[in-house]
Amino acid sequence: MAGRAAILKSWVAAAPLLALLHPAPVAAKQEPAAQEVAEPASIAGTYDGSRTEMAAWLELGEDGRYRYALSYGAVDEYSTGTWTRQDGGIVLNSDPSTPPQFELLGTEQGSGAPDAVTLHLEGNGNLPVSLFSAIVERADGTGTIADFSDGAIQIPVSDSDQLLSISLALPIFEVRGEPIPVPQPSGKSLYFAFHANDLGFKAFDHTGLFESDGMFLLERYGREITFRKVSE
Structure with a gap:
């Protein structure tokens, strides 16, 4: 991990190349509630x-x-954009980007198992197909989460399942597609493709990092990151 930290440090220092990357709006985290103030030079630096x-x-x-x-683990993410100083911390706003997308290529009736709906992932952006999941919501409010294997998933359905809502997801990167209604799902096959676009670019939308004793705090993947300023 020390080697990866050194690589990241070099990457940050050489960041002009990142100006070519672009992010997507996501839900904002809670930001410090206060009046925006000028960013003092003492705050600027590497953390x-x-x-x-x-x-x-x-x-x-x-x-x-x-x-x-x-x-962190199998995830590598990055971001560029603007920051502003606020009482209690700083706020990050990312540059524009094109987010990852799932595309429904087509639907076939009667081509799958009669007691299931079959999902195919034909394009996966050069990622292992095992990283992808399907989130299935039924009309009665129950749901199922299943992982892809060999590019396909069979979701069992019953006579009472006249309408399903299916979303594909790439959980490791917090990517989830729009829900797709699937009426009379028994025996249907759905074919999807995944477009990576700017996968790995973390979009910050008015995201607040609270300040504590000169350090800035950010929560990612269930862990709190404490950014400490590096001495010049």
């Missing part, structure tokens, strides 16, 4: 949030631009 099994870096430029990188 290290690395800890066991995690490498994380945040650079706050005096020009109001930020660069961010995180490597």
